[in-house]
Amino acid sequence: MDPRVFLAVSACKLSIRLLRLTGRGGTAIPGKIALKICPDLLGRLARDVSCAIITGTNGKTTSARMAEEIYLRAGVPCFANRSGANLINGITSAFIENATLTGKPKKRHAVIECDEAASKAVCYLVDPAVVLVTNVFRDQLDRYGEVSGTLSNIYTGLKNAPNAVVCLNADCSLTASLADRIPNRVIFFGVDVPIYKNPVSEVSDAPYCIHCKHEYDYTYRTFGHLGGFYCPDCGYKRPEPQLAVTGILETGPASTRVRMRVFGEDLLVTVNLPGGYNIYNAAGAAALSEAAGFSRETAKAAIAGFSCGFGRMEAFDLGGKSARMILVKNPAGCNQVINYLSALDEKALFVCCLNDNSADGKDVSWIWDVNFETLSDIADRVPEILVAGIRAGDMAVRLKYAGFDETKLRVFDGDYDALITAMQAQPLPVVIMPTYTAMMALRAKMSAAFGGRDFWE
Amino acid sequence: MKLSICHLYPDVLNLYGDTGNILCLKKRLEWRGIGCEVTPLPIGAKADLARFDLFFIGGGQDFEQEVLLADLHGGKDRALRSAVEDEKVFLCICGGYQMMGQYYRTHTGEQLDFIGALDFHTVGSDLRMIGNYMFTCSEKNGASTVVGFENHSGKTFLGDGVSPLGKVVSGYGNNGEDGTEGARYKNVFGAYCHGPMLPKNPAFADLILQTALSRRYPGAALPQRDDSLERRAHDYMANRLARTN
Incomplete structure (x- = not known):
């Protein structure tokens, strides 16, 4: 065993304890300390862990919580970076918490939400089995610049994940465009129907075709730039999702009931969270579940029964x-x-x-x-x-x-x-x-x- | 009384909440009982620019720039230049500000020709000039202090024919080198100020409105407003930047 691994892991574990004793839950700082001592620590700790990475602008945390619940209900022990610490330091902290002092993993599966820019390095280091890209919207422009920059970060992340099954949002013209650029197996998820009766008016973050810059037309929209987009000029259009929400049956203050078609099989699914965007999160988590090989019943039960958290x-x-x-x-x-x-x-x-x-x-x-x-x-x-x-x-x-x-x-x-x-x-x-x-x-x-x-x- | 506002390219120049400026102009007129009509003019749309009193142009993403330049060079550039010479009022932010100048030269040497309504040009740099910032408007621009957020890598250099909007107190401004921020030529006001610029800089917002009002209705004056909420937001950032300077 490399003594640096031992030192890094123990220093990190100690600092996690100290932070919690003082009532602070800083989940990034311990990882930072560990990476100083052993810079390739994350890669080493991830070697025997099968990892699902969830990235994209919105919905990372909720999709990851749903995915974690699927693993648990399938009887597959997994760990996660649950407090939303989704940069490399926080993710390293989560892997260290799961490791013994000699660097052996306690649980062999991980559900990791990952910042879009950090996904480049994290995918490279952990060699994920599944990557879910939720969507690409304008986010903190002071950090990421334009949406094209975010997309290119995610693309680099995917190139660094050659063994992953990749789940992409078919309704997002930006996210869906990644499919043609990677050799991986892709599962598309999407929502086939409008979600809101009277959606708020908002600017589209991607009005022009990513390939030819002609303005998109839509057969329907769900919200933002999501929906049935197609480019009348070059023909780029929403791919047919293998996993589609085909009907919104009931929207309540605490949950939503939807019809989902998963590789041809129709399911009635209750999403245990209100809000149209959580329908996408559920579809993304269900796609991840398919990619990881869990049963549809398990995914359905998890999406109906999971509890959200963290704001x-x-x-x-x-x-x-x-x-x-x-x-x-x-x-x-x-x-x-x-x-x-x-x-x-x-x-x-x-x-x-x-x-x-x-x-x-x-x-x-x-x-x-x-x-x-x-x-x-x-x-x-x-x-x-x-x-x-x-x-x-x-x-x-x-x-x-x-x-x-x-x-x-x-x-x-x-x-x-x-x-x-x-x-x-x-x-x-x-x-x-x-x-x-x-x-x-x-x-x-x-x-x-x-x-x-x-x-x- | 009524002012006609043209919102140029709202479909692509809509980054960083700049459209809040339109909302601010509209509300500050309505609250004073002055009529206001806002006409969005997206790419491809045609309109007689002579009928507008006030133009707003915001900032956008590089991705859509080609689409925009093609539309501009299809005739809008001439119409905009004559509106400028006709002393129509313009508020131009970031990309919309750069667009009013002569050209943009990327740091690889490629030159994009803009509309050349104002005598300045912009040069791409590796430096991202980003952060909260503050500048003081020159005397003829009302002398108020403006706070906002700048985020640009283009460095703008003013020619002899224009004067700066003001002097940088904290941050980068036009280019991070000569201490100037923004440009003023006839009734064109250009700046790098996101935030958006107008809501928490009510004195500057009223300068824009007063200029447009005076041109259309000589002698008309804007009544004072209670701006304590706006000033609170303004003063918070002004004090914070003064402390860190």
């Missing part, structure tokens, strides 16, 4: 008051949250928390690409909006220009204690929309005040 429609009990936390991080994702919220018919208190740390995106301009106007259309059901976070001022201005009366806006900046008190001091259920680091800070405060699981559990 993805996560439910909290604020001392007898229900709260839901929905992470927002880019226009496409946030518009889907708005679609979901505007379809609710009960009154609620909305809380927006906008931070601009690097994990949130340092450029907060994206809030102006979110259709908050749709929320102001249901203003009678929204008596008040609480605004907090480092960039609360910007968020408040956005809501003012979206049409909310200034008297309905209360600005808290970084004072989360006062924010939590205000959430409690009113009668309505609470819907919290935080960016990543705001979610982390708020979760910690709420767990401390009302109990609840720590995020690394």
Whole structure:
């Protein structure tokens, strides 16, 4: 055994313990320490692990949670980077936690969500058995630049995954275009029908053909640039998905029932999360399940029974008051949250928390690409909006220009204690929309005040 | 009173929330009881530009640039140049700002000809000039302090025929070298300021509106507004940048 592996693994395990003793769940720092000691540690630890990688702009965490549940229900022990630490440091931490001090894996399967840019190195190191690409939308432009840059990162990742079965979103013209560029076996997943009756209007992140730059036409759209795209000029079009959602049967506040056709077999599937974007997450997870060779019944049961977490429609009990936390991080994702919220018919208190740390995106301009106007259309059901976070001022201005009366806006900046008190001091259920680091800070405060699981559990 | 606003290329120049500027212009007119009509002019659409008072052009992705240049050089470039000379008001951000200049030379030496309405050019660089930034408008541009987010790798150099919009206080501005930010020529205002620019810089927003209003209705004035929420967002960033400088 290489002594560096032992040293790196033990240093990492020790720092994880120390961080947890002090109540902090920093999941990236231990991996960083380990990689300093042994730079090729991830590759070594992954050698005997069969790995499913989930990447793409939106839906990584939720799809990964669904996939993990499929493995568990299939009786295949697996580990995951569950707290969303999806850069190489965080992923290395997850592999170390799964390793003995000599670097042997305890569990031989992993479900790993992976940042798009990090997928280049991570795929190279872990040689995944499956890669799921959820979609490509505009994300934090300060980090990634344009969508074409994100796509090219994912492409490099796939080239570094020669042994993987690749699951691609057929409805995303950007993601689907990867299929022709790789030799791997590909499983396409998609949604054959529109999802919302009245979707919010939003700009398309990919209006022009990736091959010839002619404008796409659509036979139908689900949201954003997703749907039945085709290029009238060069003929590039949505590939026929082997795994398709063929009908949306019932949309409720807590779940959705859909019909799914999986390699010709029709299934009725309950997605144990509301929101149209979670239909895509379920289809992606089901495709991953096919790629990994699990039974359809197992996938169906897992998608119906999994519990989400970590700010993805996560439910909290604020001392007898229900709260839901929905992470927002880019226009496409946030518009889907708005679609979901505007379809609710009960009154609620909305809380927006906008931070601009690097994990949130340092450029907060994206809030102006979110259709908050749709929320102001249901203003009678929204008596008040609480605004907090480092960039609360910007968020408040956005809501003012979206049409909310200034008297309905209360600005808290970084004072989360006062924010939590205000959430409690009113009668309505609470819907919290935080960016990543705001979610982390708020979760910690709420767990401390009302109990609840720590995020690394 | 009523202003007609033309939103040029909303289908491709729509990055970084810049369309928030249109919303801001519209709301600040409506709140004051002034009419406002916004006409989107996407690629391929034709319109008589002479009927507009105010033009907005945002920033976009490189991927769509070819599509856009083909449309511009199909005649819109001439129409835009004459609108500029006719002292119509323009707000041009980032890619839309660069587009008003003479050309863009990539760092591999390839030259893309722009519409040449203003005397400046842009040169591609390896440096990404990115981050929150702040500049102070010159006297004739209202002297207000503007905060926003810049994100560009093109370095813009002004010719003799234009003056800078202002002076960089924190960040890069036009090129990170000469301390200038943006350009002003006749009633054209160009800047690298995302954020979007106008909502949290209400003094600058009103300068744009006042300029357009004065041209159309000589003597008309914009009533003051309560901008405390906008100023709060503005002051937060101004103070943060002043601290780190």
